[in-house]
Amino acid sequence: MAKITKVSPLAPAAFPDLPVIDGVTFSTVAAGVKYTGRTDVMLAHCVPGTTIAGTFTRSATRSAPVLDCQAKLGGPSDDGAAILVNSGNSNAFTGRNGLAATDAIVQATAKATGIPAARVFTASTGVIGEPLPFERITAKLSELNDTLSADRMADAARAIMTTDTYPKGASATCDIHGKEVKIAGFAKGSGMIAPDMATMLVYIFTDARINQAALQALTSQACDETFNCITVDSDTSTSDSLLVAATGTSGVDATSDPGFQAALHDVMLDLAHQVVRDGEGATKFVEIVVTGAVDNASAKTHGLSIANSPLVKTAIAGEDPNWGRVVMAVGKSGAPADRDTLSIWFGDTLVAENGWVSPDYVEADAAAHMKSDHIRIRVDCGMGDGTATVWTCDLTHGYIEINADYRS
Amino acid sequence: MAKITKVSPLAPAAFPDLPVIDGVTFSTVAAGVKYTGRTDVMLAHCVPGTTIAGTFTRSATRSAPVLDCQAKLGGPSDDGAAILVNSGNSNAFTGRNGLAATDAIVQATAKATGIPAARVFTASTGVIGEPLPFERITAKLSELNDTLSADRMADAARAIMTTDTYPKGASATCDIHGKEVKIAGFAKGSGMIAPDMATMLVYIFTDARINQAALQALTSQACDETFNCITVDSDTSTSDSLLVAATGTSGVDATSDPGFQAALHDVMLDLAHQVVRDGEGATKFVEIVVTGAVDNASAKTHGLSIANSPLVKTAIAGEDPNWGRVVMAVGKSGAPADRDTLSIWFGDTLVAENGWVSPDYVEADAAAHMKSDHIRIRVDCGMGDGTATVWTCDLTHGYIEINADYRS
Incomplete structure (x- = not known):
């Protein structure tokens, strides 16, 4: 079993004061x-x-x-x-x-x-x-x-x-x-x-x-x-x-x-x-908001496909605003998607729209957001009113270290 | 882009001689x-x-x-x-x-x-x-x-x-x-x-x-x-x-x-x-055979769930015969499974049967198989005649290195 001695860098500053619950x-x-x-x-x-x-x-x-x-x-x-x-x-x-x-x-x-x-x-x-x-x-x-x-x-x-x-x-x-x-x-x-x-x-x-x-x-x-x-x-x-x-x-x-x-x-x-x-090896907290899906269930399917993609998660670990991998994850999710109506934001930066990189996109803006330890990715499917928010973390060497050694 | 200079340890010795195809x-x-x-x-x-x-x-x-x-x-x-x-x-x-x-x-x-x-x-x-x-x-x-x-x-x-x-x-x-x-x-x-x-x-x-x-x-x-x-x-x-x-x-x-x-x-x-x-970062070739599923499609679903599980793949990287993670992957796949009729082999070693560790199981046997660079995992569901074989590789630091840096 691996010795896990380092507290996650994303941990809260302290355990909260919890009130006594009578009974x-x-x-x-x-x-x-x-x-x-x-x-x-x-x-x-x-x-x-x-x-x-x-x-x-x-x-x-x-x-x-x-x-x-x-x-x-x-x-x-x-x-x-x-x-x-x-x-x-x-x-x-x-x-x-x-x-x-x-x-x-x-x-x-x-x-x-x-x-x-x-x-x-x-x-x-x-x-x-x-x-x-x-x-x-x-x-x-x-x-x-x-x-x-x-x-x-x-x-x-x-x-x-x-x-x-x-x-x-x-x-x-x-x-x-x-x-x-x-x-x-x-x-x-x-x-x-x-x-x-x-x-x-x-x-x-x-x-x-x-x-x-x-x-x-x-x-x-x-x-x-x-x-x-x-x-x-x-x-x-x-x-x-x-x-x-x-x-x-x-x-x-x-x-x-x-x-x-x-x-x-x-x-x-x-x-x-x-x-x-506290995700094993996590160095970034990731919020993925999907809007404009055909329904809420489809939005959640897209969101989880992005959140579970090893390629998306390693790109985040590498602080790479790799929106191509986000497109890939939407495409493979199985929920309806239209390549040419997708829009993608990293933080507040519109990266891609109408099936391609946004004309105003400056990579330095998205790259700056990727340095944060709270990454926000938003995908608008441009198809309907379905929305969902999911949360995940990045995939790092720490995950491999913990799980290649620890018999869980 | 990461410089990828090292040939996979699982590569064939040489590129084969391919015949000329007339036309x-x-x-x-x-x-x-x-x-x-x-x-x-x-x-x-x-x-x-x-x-x-x-x-x-x-x-x-x-x-x-x-x-x-x-x-x-x-x-x-x-x-x-x-x-x-x-x-x-x-x-x-x-x-x-x-x-x-x-x-x-x-x-x-x-x-x-x-x-x-x-x-x-x-x-x-x-x-x-x-x-x-x-x-x-x-x-x-x-x-x-x-x-x-x-x-x-x-x-x-x-x-x-x-x-x-x-x-x-x-x-x-x-x-x-x-x-x-x-x-x-x-x-x-x-x-x-x-x-x-x-x-x-x-x-x-x-x-x-x-x-x-x-x-x-x-x-x-x-x-x-x-x-x-x-x-x-x-x-x-x-x-x-x-x-x-x-x-x-x-x-x-x-x-x-x-x-x-x-x-x-x-x-x-x-x-x-x-x-x-040639899987990114692969150090082990993994063959997963599922038998006894209710049908072939279910067998493939179980096989791919095992093959895609980050916890199974990191355990293989760590040469850990962690059959608990195999059970987990079968359980989450969505295809029918019965905990108490599952049998699991690592290589030729029967590890688990009837819902628990096999009475004859000696961990050293399975551990020895895990040292190989060709890992064989077999799962029998004990439910029907469905079979499938899928192939994957382990999940290592190499995967993280390649994908946290390479803009693919």
């Missing part, structure tokens, strides 16, 4: 699942009444904990909920033993916390295909339950990191009928990131009161506009999980509140961007 | 389209009666010469044919000027060779989106026509190279009713390679007699099994063209001959493998 407590422990000298298990405990929504990888080879969580979503919220996550081993592609390991962790968590097994959600992240030494985790559950504390969300964010170079947290508040509702959460993920959830684990908590069906609808929509619009390397993990837990402790019903919807979206977008900013 | 002559010239100190234009001249079949990129942003060639396929063969190819500039995404440049080259070729413009096929490969200085090419057409020679196919292969580190040629013969028929051809391509033709130019010549419709059917089928089964970086070019020219000069009708079909397939497969072996 949720956290604890972490160093169980030695694989790593040494760091925490690798986190427990989140949610009070009775907490509703849980989630989205998961669409991989056909989902891990045991993902299948277990999916089966449990939408269950009764009377008895609270627990979330138990380990890093170091994903318990994915571990056959019957994988199911047994998940079950052992669920049962031990239920026993330690007093929360029914049907309300214990687990996740495992790390190496695929190796047996999860679940006994190391179950041995720590009493300690985890005994050390739960409302102010340890940042510790929880750290415990679930794998190749991440920094922990990722975000929060927002919104005002509903004069009362404040809080949302705060954290995420892990840096490689194997692509739409349909990628290798990400995301846990978001709010003190809003909202029924499960409404929370699920909001969560799915926000996920489509945030986590499903980011890509690091087009690879999709077997373990991706996002859970949103609403404790209801604020007493404020957020069910149809547009402010709550926007705040939840903002927290997810912040975390999604942080995942891209 | 075809070649010439090359250094026109200075972009490169200096090397040839960059080739002309192939085919005798009257030559039928031409072809396959082309499916990109929605095809280059002007591709559109021109596609319109001409299937035309009458009475007046022979000419093929004119330049490297250094792809004349792709060059708007109306691109069409005008193609037209100027076609007309000049027709004038110099006496072959009607409707039978002049052109291609351009190199940088996208910059105006093609076609006058440099048209100025050389008399010289090209005056120096045509039957034994210059190897020179032609060299003239069309871009980031290729070696020229690519292949040949085969077959016996039809006691008479020998020859096939020989050449290709260029090293990056932006993916199914649906990729950044490749391929020209194959035979002295067989075969009508255009039959030749087209054979060509399309062989292309599906060869060039459309290779991938370097999942990127698809705007310029990919493959032409097969049958001069008929042997007098032997190959229309329904299975030996001819097999020989044409062999030449294409040889050239396709050489393209992969």
Whole structure:
């Protein structure tokens, strides 16, 4: 395993101050699942009444904990909920033993916390295909339950990191009928990131009161506009999980509140961007806006084709305003495109229009933008009203270094 | 532009001796389209009666010469044919000027060779989106026509190279009713390679007699099994063209001959493998065999998902038998898969079966295979009879070096 000691140059200056979400407590422990000298298990405990929504990888080879969580979503919220996550081993592609390991962790968590097994959600992240030494985790559950504390969300964010170079947290508040509702959460993920959830684990908590069906609808929509619009390397993990837990402790019903919807979206977008900013080897954060496509789905298809193109991503790494590769990526995406109505901008510089380089284009302008660590590419298809925005990072030697050596 | 001086470690020992194909002559010239100190234009001249079949990129942003060639396929063969190819500039995404440049080259070729413009096929490969200085090419057409020679196919292969580190040629013969028929051809391509033709130019010549419709059917089928089964970086070019020219000069009708079909397939497969072996930065040739899928199309989908996965490709670069990433790639492909019926081999070593690591698996065995420069990965889906084989290369620092600096 490669030693990853350097924090991404695109990392935020500091981990944000996250508000305490009333009704949720956290604890972490160093169980030695694989790593040494760091925490690798986190427990989140949610009070009775907490509703849980989630989205998961669409991989056909989902891990045991993902299948277990999916089966449990939408269950009764009377008895609270627990979330138990380990890093170091994903318990994915571990056959019957994988199911047994998940079950052992669920049962031990239920026993330690007093929360029914049907309300214990687990996740495992790390190496695929190796047996999860679940006994190391179950041995720590009493300690985890005994050390739960409302102010340890940042510790929880750290415990679930794998190749991440920094922990990722975000929060927002919104005002509903004069009362404040809080949302705060954290995420892990840096490689194997692509739409349909990628290798990400995301846990978001709010003190809003909202029924499960409404929370699920909001969560799915926000996920489509945030986590499903980011890509690091087009690879999709077997373990991706996002859970949103609403404790209801604020007493404020957020069910149809547009402010709550926007705040939840903002927290997810912040975390999604942080995942891209920690993309393996990333040196540039890249925003790709597609407009003028025949519809929104086509715009997203074009955007992801650009974002996933190794030739586009290496050109960005090389600070080369190589719009020819953008044309190539639009052409191969499979969505409708017309070469002669395409326009392309790098930053604010119109590079190409009407099927060719813009008459006013001065390469130095686009080249100057490419020096930035926040690259903006805009493509207008000139065909309709479809729009989409996706986010990615560049493809660098760092990606090769991390992935040619690290057994993930 | 990066200086690419090192020949791929996977290159064949030498360019093969290609037989003369009666009825075809070649010439090359250094026109200075972009490169200096090397040839960059080739002309192939085919005798009257030559039928031409072809396959082309499916990109929605095809280059002007591709559109021109596609319109001409299937035309009458009475007046022979000419093929004119330049490297250094792809004349792709060059708007109306691109069409005008193609037209100027076609007309000049027709004038110099006496072959009607409707039978002049052109291609351009190199940088996208910059105006093609076609006058440099048209100025050389008399010289090209005056120096045509039957034994210059190897020179032609060299003239069309871009980031290729070696020229690519292949040949085969077959016996039809006691008479020998020859096939020989050449290709260029090293990056932006993916199914649906990729950044490749391929020209194959035979002295067989075969009508255009039959030749087209054979060509399309062989292309599906060869060039459309290779991938370097999942990127698809705007310029990919493959032409097969049958001069008929042997007098032997190959229309329904299975030996001819097999020989044409062999030449294409040889050239396709050489393209992969010249994959940008490649250090390992990778063969991926998928069996037991629900159908052949699903097998190919799984195979290409594995072959295009940056995480699989970097693991191979790192000589890591990381079968977890293979599972991941099968899971994300979109084709049907069942985690618990998957089996995976690296070389001859059964690594995983029944949804988990094989009980007899010894990592040292798979690790030893990964040291080879010819990696074989086999995946059995355990679901049906669908099979496919695809070929790719690893993803290395060399790919980043070439593509972060080279304006292709």
